[in-house]
Amino acid sequence: MKSDHSHDIGAKSWLASANDAGTPFPLQNLPFGVFRRAGTNEAFRGGVALGDQVIDLAALSEAGVFSGLAADAARACAQPALNAFFDMGKHAWRALRHALFALFGSGGPQDAAKRCLVPQASVEYGLPARIGDYTDFYTSIDHARNIVKLLRPDGAVSPNFQWMPVAYHGRVSSIGLSGQKVRRPCGQRMAAGAHVPDVGPCERLDYELELGIFIGVGNPQGERIPVASAEDHVFGLCLLNDWSARDIQAWESTPLGPFLAKSFATTLSPWIVTMDALAPYRTSWTRPAEDPQPLPYLSSAVLEESGALDIRLEVALETAMHRRDALPPTRLSRTSFRHQYWTLAQMVAHHTVAGCNLRSGDLLGSGTISGPSRDEAGALIELTQAGHAPIHLPTGETRAFLEDGDAVVMSGWCERPGYARIGFGENRAQVLPAKWD
Template sequence: MIDATHDQGLRSWVASANGHSEFPIQNLPLGVFSRPGGEARIGVAIGDKIFDLRAAAEAGAIGPAIAPACREPVLNALLGESAAARTELRQTLSELLQERAKPRPEWLHATADCVLHLPARIGDYTDFFAGIHHATNTGRQFRPDNPLLANYKYVPVAYHGRASSVVVSGHEVRRPNGQRKPSAEMVPSFGASRNLDYELELGIWVGPGNALGEPITIAEAADHIAGFSLLNDWSARDIQGWEYQPLGPFLAKNFATTISPWIVTTEALAPFRIPQAPRPAGDPAPLAYLSDPRDQANGAFAIVLEVLLQTPAMRAAGQAPQPLAQSNTRYLYWTVAQMLAHHASNGCNLSPGDLFGSGTISGPSPESYGSLLEITEGGRKPLTLPSGETRRFLEDGDEVIFRAHATREGFARIGFGECRGVILPAPASGGSLRE
């Protein structure tokens, strides 16, 4: 899958792309943007600019087979193209943007002058639980002697989330109301979440998909994964702790999920594929429908993920966001192909633009934990920031920022952009069960 588009020596006539830490010509992520007062259209991030893919398609610079999908206002049709068609588009874009190509400045827009939108109409959103360190850390808080339930190492555990409340980076997130019942209280109360948290995840975008009743095999699954974003699965821990048994999260999760606006394609990440980590001795092998030698040899990714926090006091003082954790996608217990194959194994139909969350990606040590629930041990050990402030969980006005990048010797570094969200106060409550 590595080809000329990944050549570290490639340079672009878009000057800001050369040496860019996130969007060099070797990346070419897809997104949806608009100019002030203009309509949404598909673009490609290149340096500090956006290449107008619709304009290029209308000018005949894109192959006729895929050009109609490039003229759409969202990415669903383009995500639904075959892996071969996506690869051909990537090669065309690389050729159009290389230094030796004819500059087309009329197809460029300054990113700072544009509005970025959700990249696709998200028909369905599923959140997995594939970060084994997170699953173990959180399970240990409730079941010290048995943190992982019996199914965890057999099943890529997941729940269906709420697609309608997925928002793009920069969209403010309002603290949710819900029922809460701390262990010290006899009955629940209704009100604003006191234990609001983030979860560091990888967003996984479905490509062509399948018809209802027709499973996708593990050998085929990689061809149905179009690309990746960053994803913040905001979580109201106190609401979740009361409501989740026996059916899982509801109001604790469905109030908001934030994603970064650019989809880094599967093809762009080809140099950063790695073998799936061997399972520890004693762990069961994946069942046959989730077992594929090629996926185990090349189905994981080495992507560094970072969490930063900026409080209102830090913002007022002009202080930069404070790093809280750094993790890596190599810590996922299941590959993305296994997640997709399991999702479709019962004949569930997946569609272009459907979104998966990987589950919180924590590493084995505290500096790699992907949530405050883990960092503060459920709020029992507050985190002290360099500003002198402390946090058990998120407070109003806090901004959480995710960043990610992939590096490998001999290849250009590529990034994902940012996934940001500022917490707003909860809406006025309609009442309390204790009133």
């Protein structure tokens, strides 16, 4: 989607908090999630973030202010998961976006709309969709190079990396939302030089900064999605923390890949920023001339023009000491999704090339997002050189890996001259002590 009037930087809302300079959720954003009033037994239903409010789509649908496709879309959003809405496809997504933009824009009628607002401070979130399958990719060449340097000093990135967006299946049951308390996992580790593994609490607990990609429209089993139309199948993106137990991972992952080192938890931010909202922040995607060019099924002219997304990302750490001393979280790194070696469209096209069917609500993880410079790394193992170069925090503490009580706080936003700044909100989750024996 090219930029349209719903991206106008001059557009304001009659809802004052949507016009605040610092809000991640101005009128140009309109991200989707699922919520209810906290502490109630209300049904979860779809909502859209605007300023410091949630637009209750069930209430809005009930109020009957929309007509046509936008009304049908709002009705689909009244359910406790957005799968049916996703499945309606991009025309429905766009119709609802434009209807919301008009209703909450400064000239819009306020009476009915006001009654559909719920303060974000008073809600709790649900997973935005029933996630049928979760696939985690491996698409940052800087991450791949950093990891290989640490783990195999004489090695190179695996030869398939430059030819395909490598991926593996992840675990759905343990996916949670920002606010999740993650118990430190236990498992088998083989110490360097040992011949017998031991088992106990993970000693190298890490996060991975990723984007979560929600599939909007799926494909029939046996029919691949061409790269040129692949993005029509993507609804939008959120922030994803791919928790990783590095000691468990090192011992278990040969030959079948990571399993328990990842499956204990994955944390998502509650709001999905739509591909429509992200349109102005597209940028060209190129492959270094000395690298292999993508095979035809992963190649398209549109990709080169605008296949990458300049999504700025940041990870911060808040320890118990930060909380005690009322210090803000310490920023660990900042990078952009535009550095990724493979694009969203290529991930979708590759995922389906062998006939695997995607379904509405499926989740893809982008893989760790690390940029070219050292302070752009998306995981502690990279930032601390596998623990050899601990980070010094303003609290006087150091960190090689995560300690109990640590909260990992991810945030993301887009900005570009002539366009509004839109945000993803926050993805925050905290480590609980292990339970063993």
